[in-house]
Amino acid sequence: MAALLSILAAFILYPLARVLYVAFAGEGGPTLSHLFAFFRRPLFREALYNSLLAGFLAVVFGSLIGLPLAYFTVKYDFKGKIVLQTLGVLPLVIPPFVGAVAFQLILGRSGMVNLLLLQYLGTTVPFMEGLPGVVLVQTLHYFPFIMLNAAASLTNIDPSLEEMAQNLGSYGFRLFRKVTLPLMMPGYIAGALLVFIRVIDDLGTPLMLNYTKLLAPQAYLRITTVGIDDVDGYVVCVILVILSLVSLWIARKYLSLSEYATVQRGASGSSISKKIGGLKLFIVLGISILILGISLLPHLGIALLSFSKVWSFSMLPTAYTWGNYDEILFRTPHFVKNTLLYSLLAASIDVLLGAIIAFLLIRGRVFGRNLLDAITTMPLAIPGVVLAVGYLRVFYGWNFPGIGKPLTATWFILVIAYSMRRLPYTVRACYAAMQQIHISLEEAALNLGASRRRTFLKITLPLMFGGLIAGGLISFVTSSVELSSTIMLVPKMEFGPLSYGIYIYMQSAIGRGPGAALGVVAIGLVAVGTYLIHRIFGGRTGSAFRV
Amino acid sequence: MEERGGRFLLKAAEVHLEKVSKCFGEVWAVRNVSLHIRQGEFYTFLGPSGCGKTTLLRIIAGFVEPDGGEVFLDKEAVTRVPPWKRDVGMVFQNYALWPHMAVFDNVAFGLREREVPKSEIKARVLDALKKVNLEGLEARRPSELSGGQQQRVALARTLVIEPRVLLLDEPLSNLDAKLRLQMRNELVKLQKDLGITTIYVTHDQEEALTLSNRIAVMNQGSVIQVGSPREIYGQPQDPFVAEFVGTSNFFPGEVVEAIPERLLVKTQEGTIEVAIPENFWRGRVGEPVLLSVRPEAIQLRLPQEEDHNKGNRFLGTVKTSAFQGPLVLYEVELKRGTNIKVISPNPKGGEVFRVGEEIAVLFETQEVTIIPAGSGV
Numbered sequence: 001m002a003a004l005l006s007i008l009a010a011f012i013l014y015p016l017a018r019v020l021y022v023a024f025a026g027e028g029g030p031t032l033s034h035l036f037a038f039f040r041r042p043l044f045r046e047a048l049y050n051s052l053l054a055g056f057l058a059v060v061f062g063s064l065i066g067l068p069l070a071y072f073t074v075k076y077d078f079k080g081k082i083v084l085q086t087l088g089v090l091p092l093v094i095p096p097f098v099g100a101v102a103f104q105l106i107l108g109r110s111g112m113v114n115l116l117l118l119q120y121l122g123t124t125v126p127f128m129e130g131l132p133g134v135v136l137v138q139t140l141h142y143f144p145f146i147m148l149n150a151a152a153s154l155t156n157i158d159p160s161l162e163e164m165a166q167n168l169g170s171y172g173f174r175l176f177r178k179v180t181l182p183l184m185m186p187g188y189i190a191g192a193l194l195v196f197i198r199v200i201d202d203l204g205t206p207l208m209l210n211y212t213k214l215l216a217p218q219a220y221l222r223i224t225t226v227g228i229d230d231v232d233g234y235v236v237c238v239i240l241v242i243l244s245l246v247s248l249w250i251a252r253k254y255l256s257l258s259e260y261a262t263v264q265r266g267a268s269g270s271s272i273s274k275k276i277g278g279l280k281l282f283i284v285l286g287i288s289i290l291i292l293g294i295s296l297l298p299h300l301g302i303a304l305l306s307f308s309k310v311w312s313f314s315m316l317p318t319a320y321t322w323g324n325y326d327e328i329l330f331r332t333p334h335f336v337k338n339t340l341l342y343s344l345l346a347a348s349i350d351v352l353l354g355a356i357i358a359f360l361l362i363r364g365r366v367f368g369r370n371l372l373d374a375i376t377t378m379p380l381a382i383p384g385v386v387l388a389v390g391y392l393r394v395f396y397g398w399n400f401p402g403i404g405k406p407l408t409a410t411w412f413i414l415v416i417a418y419s420m421r422r423l424p425y426t427v428r429a430c431y432a433a434m435q436q437i438h439i440s441l442e443e444a445a446l447n448l449g450a451s452r453r454r455t456f457l458k459i460t461l462p463l464m465f466g467g468l469i470a471g472g473l474i475s476f477v478t479s480s481v482e483l484s485s486t487i488m489l490v491p492k493m494e495f496g497p498l499s500y501g502i503y504i505y506m507q508s509a510i511g512r513g514p515g516a517a518l519g520v521v522a523i524g525l526v527a528v529g530t531y532l533i534h535r536i537f538g539g540r541t542g543s544a545f546r547v
Numbered sequence: 548m549e550e551r552g553g554r555f556l557l558k559a560a561e562v563h564l565e566k567v568s569k570c571f572g573e574v575w576a577v578r579n580v581s582l583h584i585r586q587g588e589f590y591t592f593l594g595p596s597g598c599g600k601t602t603l604l605r606i607i608a609g610f611v612e613p614d615g616g617e618v619f620l621d622k623e624a625v626t627r628v629p630p631w632k633r634d635v636g637m638v639f640q641n642y643a644l645w646p647h648m649a650v651f652d653n654v655a656f657g658l659r660e661r662e663v664p665k666s667e668i669k670a671r672v673l674d675a676l677k678k679v680n681l682e683g684l685e686a687r688r689p690s691e692l693s694g695g696q697q698q699r700v701a702l703a704r705t706l707v708i709e710p711r712v713l714l715l716d717e718p719l720s721n722l723d724a725k726l727r728l729q730m731r732n733e734l735v736k737l738q739k740d741l742g743i744t745t746i747y748v749t750h751d752q753e754e755a756l757t758l759s760n761r762i763a764v765m766n767q768g769s770v771i772q773v774g775s776p777r778e779i780y781g782q783p784q785d786p787f788v789a790e791f792v793g794t795s796n797f798f799p800g801e802v803v804e805a806i807p808e809r810l811l812v813k814t815q816e817g818t819i820e821v822a823i824p825e826n827f828w829r830g831r832v833g834e835p836v837l838l839s840v841r842p843e844a845i846q847l848r849l850p851q852e853e854d855h856n857k858g859n860r861f862l863g864t865v866k867t868s869a870f871q872g873p874l875v876l877y878e879v880e881l882k883r884g885t886n887i888k889v890i891s892p893n894p895k896g897g898e899v900f901r902v903g904e905e906i907a908v909l910f911e912t913q914e915v916t917i918i919p920a921g922s923g924v
Contacts, residue, residue, distance in 0.1 A: 160643035163610055166630040167637045168657030168708060178656075182647040 004356060005368065008375045011420050015390025016241075016382060022393065023234040038235045044218065048239065051215040054135050055196040059146075061139040062195050065291050066146030067188070072284050074154040077275045080285070087292045089144050093526045094298055095481035095499065096141040097204030098519040101506055102298030103137050104128055104209070105305060112316075133209045138199045140295040145198070146191040153187025154180070186254040193251040197244050201383035203484035204499070208506060215240055219385050220488060228392055237386040244381040299523065305516035324517040328501070332514075334494055335501030336521055339480050342411070342497055346418035347426075347476040353419075354426035354471050355464070358434050359456075361427075376427045379420055384484030387417060391489060411495040414486060418479035425478070426471035433467020434460070470536040477529035481522050498522055559744045560621045560711035561586045562607060567616030569602055576602040577613070578768035584746060589738055591747045593755040594765035595791065600748045603765070604714050607746065608637045620711060631660075636710030640717045642701040644689035650676070650700050651685035657708035675707035676700075678737065695726045706741070713738075713745045719754065731758065752792045756780060764788050782916055789839045789918065796845070796887040798838040805832055810917070812838060816881050819859050822912035830919075837918040842890040844914035847877065847900060848907040858911040863887075865904045875899055879908060 024030050038044050073085050094102070106112045107127040114124040127136060157180065165179045203216040212221060215236055222233030276284065306324050308317030328335060357376055361369060379387070395407040407413050437460060445455040483499040490496045496504065498518055505515030562584040569577040577599045584590045592600035605611040607618060609630035618626045625633055644653055654675055658668045676682055679699040689697055698718060705713065718734075719727045735758055738745050749755055755762050756776040763773045764787070772784045783789035786797060800814035810821040819838055830836070850862060863881040870893075877889040877900065887908070893899075900906055 158641065158643065160639045160641060161645055163608075163630070164637070164639060164643040164645075164704075165656065166610075167608060167635070168704070169631045169634075169660040170656070171629065171631040174660070179645060183645075185647075 004353070004360075005372065005375075007353075008372075011391075011416055012375060012378055012382075015387060015394050016378075018393045019234050019237050019241075019386060019390045022231060023238045034231050034235050035238075038232065038239070041232075043213070044232070044236070047213050047215050047218045047236075050131055050213050051200050051243075054131060054138065054214065055199045057135045058138045058142060058199045059192045059195050061135070062143035062146045063188075063192060065139070065295075066143040066191070067150055068287060069291065070147045070150035070154060072288060074151050075274065076280075076284060078277075078281055078284065084288050084292070087296065088147055089530070090292075090299065090527075091141050091295045092144050093530060094141070094302070094523050095204070095483065095502075095519075095526070096137060096202060097208045097483055097499070098302060098481075098502060098522060099141050099298040100133075100137045100205045100208040101502075101512070101515065101519065102301035102305070103133070103140075105301045105311070106297055107133075107136070128209060130211050131213075134206050134211055134214070137205050137209070138202060140298075141205075142195040142198055143295070145194050146188065149191025149194070150184060150188045153184040156187075157183045189254040190251045193247045193254075197247045200243055201240065201385070201484065203385050203487065204503070207487070207503070215243075216383065216385050216484065219389065220484075223389055223392065224488065228396060233389065234393075237383075237389050240383045240386055241381060244383060248381050302516050302519045302523065305512060306520045308513060308516075311512075321513075324513040327514040328517045328521070332501070335496060335498045335518060338411070338495065339498035339525075342415050342418060343476045343479040345415045346422065346479045347472040349415070349419040350422055350426035350475040351430075351468050351472040353423060354430040355461075355468060357427050358430035358464075359460075361431060362434050363439075377424055379422075380424045382421075384417075384421060384482065384486075385488065387421060388485040388488035391417060391485075408489065409491050411491065413489050413491070414495070414497065417485045417489055418482055419475070421482070421485065422475035422478055425474045429467050429471030429474060430464060433464035433470075437463045466536050470533055473529050473533045473536070477526050477533070480525050480529075558709065558711055559587045559742055561744065562712055562746070563617075563619035563622075564603075564607075565617040565619065567603070567606060567613045567618065569599075569606060569611060569613045571602075575599075575768040577606065580616070580768075580770050582763060582770065582773065584744060587742045587744055589735075589745045589747065589758060589760045591749060591755040591759040591762045592765055593749060593752060593762050593792070595750055598765040599768040600750075600765050601716055604637075604716055604746060604748050607712070608635050608714055609633050634708075634710050635712045635714060636705035636708060637714040638701050638705050638716065638718050640720060642689075642697045642721075644697055644700055644704075646689055648689075649685065650681070650687050650689070650692070653689065653700060654704045654707055656704065661708065671707055672703075675703040678706065679703045680733075694722055695730065698722065698730060702737075706737075706743075711744070713743050715745065715747045717749055718747075720749075720751075734758065756792070764792065766791070783839060784918065786837060786839070786918055789916070793841060794888060795839045795841055798840070798885070800836060800838060802830060802832050802834050802836055805830070809912070812836060814838065816861055816883050816885050819915060820912045821915040821917060823917070839916045839918055840887075840910050840914055842876075842888040844910050845887065845889045846909045847879070847889060847891060848909060850905050850907045852907065858909055859915070861908045863906060863908050865900050865902050865906060868899060868902055870899060879906065881908065 023034055024032070026033060069084070069088055073081055073088070091099075104111060108114070109124065109126070109128070111128070113127070118124055127133065161183065162175065162179055165175050170178060201216060203220055206212060206214050206217045207220070212218065219233050219236040219240065222230045222236065226233065304317060305311060307320050307322070309319035309321040309323065311317035357372060361373060391413060392408060395413065398406055400407040403410065407416075441463070442455050442459055445459045446452070450458060480497070481499055483503065486497060486500050487503060490500050493504070498521060502515045502518045502522070505511030505518065562582075564580055564582040567577055567580045568575070580599075580603060592603060594600045602611055606613050609625070609628060613626065616626070617624050620633070620635070645656075648656070651672055654672045655668050658671060663671070672685070673682070676685065679702050681696060681699045681703065684692065684696065684700075689700065692700065698721075702718075715734075719730055722730060731754065747755075747758060756779075759776055761773060761775055762779050764771045764779060764785075766787050772779060772788045774782075779788060779792050783792065783795070786795075789795040789797070798812075798814040798816065798819060800812040800819065802810060803813045803818065804811040808823060810823055812819050812821060821838065861881050863879040866878040866880050866886070867876075868878075869876040873893055875891045875893055877891065879887050879889055881887065889908070
């Protein structure tokens with residue numbers, strides 16, 4: 001327990017505390033002067049405003065896309081529904097910064113669409129310039145969070161609640177507005193806030209699109225260009241943490257409200273989806289295909305780019321090649337190798353810590369249980385940039401005992417960052433798995449003469465195995481495409497993982513092909529991982545993507 | 548609604564079902580059901596779970612469209628009318644109270660949908676809550692109410708719109724035993740006061756027998772027998788009814804002699820004499836029949852005890868006895884191997900027959916019910 005707490009303290013609490021300390025430390029004690037200075041700088045004010053706006057717009061547009069899809073797939077029964085549900089989750093499979101590159105190809109200044117426009121209308125539309133580009137990419141990447149949460153909420157609504165309203169004379173849109181919508185609200189708001197947090201914390205997309213007037217890129221730029229002692233960078237970090245904390249707190253509040261809508265579930269076995277046909281089916285399918293078609297474009301774009309030799313100022317690549325894969329698999333294989341190594345290590349650490357923490361939280365009556373719970377949830381509210389800044393602050397230039405050099409000079413700092421950032425998900429997966437094991441199953445083993453250790457090994461562990469694997473997979477998948485803390489923490493080019501490789505390659509025109517090939521590998525990793533998680537979690541996949 | 552001598556008379560409707568059928572996949576949930584439910588009647592669909600009673604109720608409410616047949620409310624065919632236009636009030640088994648609305652808003656919902664003026668809504672909601680003894684809880688949320696209170700809110704919410712028919716889907720099943728009894732009495736009183744046509748779905752035979760004017764016993768999607776509680780219990784027309792409503796002992800046999808008011812049936816255990824109403828028996832001698840005798844209609848005696856009643860008398864052995872306070876339950880094996888159940892009131896002296904004891908079994912001729920052949924156990 002003590003060892004566990006000290007690990008968590010060293011790699012979660014202390015770095016965060018140091019960030020706070022720098023931001024609030026004055027000459028002679030704590031001060032708010034740095035904070036005030038932040039608000040006096042027009043650039044920072046603009047960055048804050050832009051971040052909030054981006055988050056807000058991504059939520060609005062994400063809702064416009066996600067809510068109808070959620071409603072269609074839950075409430076209507078039609079052919080191709082399964083396809084729709086599956087395709088709806090696919091945007092999550094492509095890391096947003098990879099999506100950003102793909103959208104550049106399609107909608108960018110010299111992308112497919114603008115070339116067409118130029119050819120036929122003699123004009124171009126700056127889809128991808130500045131903030132609109134960032135919002136576009138993030139909306140199309142994150143709307144599944146809204147869709148999944150809203151759909152889960154809708155599914156959980158007891159059908160008799162709606163039937164009762166019909167019985168009393170309500171129907172159609174009135175029924176939706178007065179009964180269905182209020183009941184699905186908590187789940188929807190939780191999903192929306194999750195999108196909001198992710199958008200504000202996202203560093204990769206703005207960097208890829210070369211738009212830096214946002215909070216996360218500002219923090220990154222201050223620390224990497226001005227220097228590790230620049231106070232402004234830390235103040236930006238504090239603002240990021242506050243925004244995350246507030247959103248997370250509201251989301252939690254609403255989610256706890258959602259439970260009451262499902263408390264009184266009865267044995268009503270009626271199906272809530274109704275068959276549709278004719279015009280209605282046509283409209284539903286039309287809208288769905290349009291939305292999904294657009295959001296799946298980047299997958300296509302990246303795949304094309306990864307096989308292209310020359311693709312510039314033309315609709316489609318003018319020459320194809322295997323060379324890009326050759327490059328990333330044989331000439332610079334370390335990106336893929338590193339990713340597999342780091343993610344696997346991070347996932348193993350997470351599973352180990354997750355299982356122990358879950359066990360302590362459920363069965364333990366140890367002192368400090370609430371503290372443990374609080375600390376393990378904390379990484380959810382710490383943006384990757386902030387954690388990375390904290391690590392740099394704490395470990396940079398300080399020879400770590402036993403290694404003889406600073407921790408930030410080794411690749412292991414990346415593994416630590418990944419494992420700490422994903423720990424809440426693994427703990428939750430293990431917790432859920434263990435919660436389903438009734439204590440009597442363990443007591444029965446104890447009663448038959450098995451020791452506590454044997455009971456844990458023979459009964460508890462096998463029963464929670466599925467949860468452990470799922471937790472590990474979530475950690476693995478998300479770590480393998482993690483960019484925001486990676487960019488800041490990679491000590492040397494050779495230690496860089498896949499996401500870093502994509503970032504570096506994409507800086508130059510020649511590198512775009514190999515970068516895209518790496519992107520395809522990333523998509524493949526995430527797709528396989530997500531599929532496996534779905535297999536293990538079954539219909540409860542949504543629970544892996546919750547706050 | 549008009550008020551007459553303190554009684555509210557609702558526009559109660561009669562309900563006709565014409566050959567209604569519904570198939571779910573391969574299974575007949577409801578099969579060719581025709582029923583006539585009279586105005587103001589308390590009518591119960593009784594049957595085991597999965598017998599189709601809830602589906603039938605949902606067909607009347609409009610949530611399920613039948614594959615065949617018609618539903619009439621007062622001569623008007625409503626089979627294809629959507630649920631929100633039927634004016635048929637339903638109370639769900641789980642109450643289905645909206646958690647995001649206070650009690651007042653829950654009850655006011657149907658009135659608001661009907662665009663009743665605000666002032667009238669308030670008066671009617673308060674009146675409905677008063678009828679179910681729930682004054683003063685208007686501002687509460689459903690989650691702050693007990694199960695019994697939730698049940699009353701659900702009832703008030705449906706009654707306030709003055710529906711033409713009241714549908715109750717196992718409304719008491721989520722209450723504890725004591726509360727169930729109390730609500731049962733209140734329901735009967737409320738239904739009588741309002742005079743509303745009520746259809747009640749339950750699997751609990753005791754509830755059905757106490758509450759109903761008439762009962763339709765259902766099994767596997769079909770209505771097996773319709774009748775008053777007394778008819779259903781006293782003259783089951785089918786072994787399923789006899790076994791499901793209460794419990795019974797069956798004797799398969801063959802008619803050997805039929806004379807007015809008396810029938811002799813040859814069974815495995817010997818000849819059983821059956822008293823029958825005049826002109827009741829239309830069958831022929833030699834026809835196979837099934838006899839049913841209720842356990843509480845059977846008396847046990849010591850074998851040597853003389854008995855002057857002219858009834859049916861057989862010898863047997865006590866196999867099990869279970870003391871239940873006011874009653875003692877026996878299983879008796881008759882001489883030729885038939886096992887029967889017997890329920891005896893507990894005698895004051897506490898005299899109970901012991902397992903293995905030889906005894907005589909007696910039942911009077913009018914306690915035997917004939918179940919027509921072809922319906923075999």
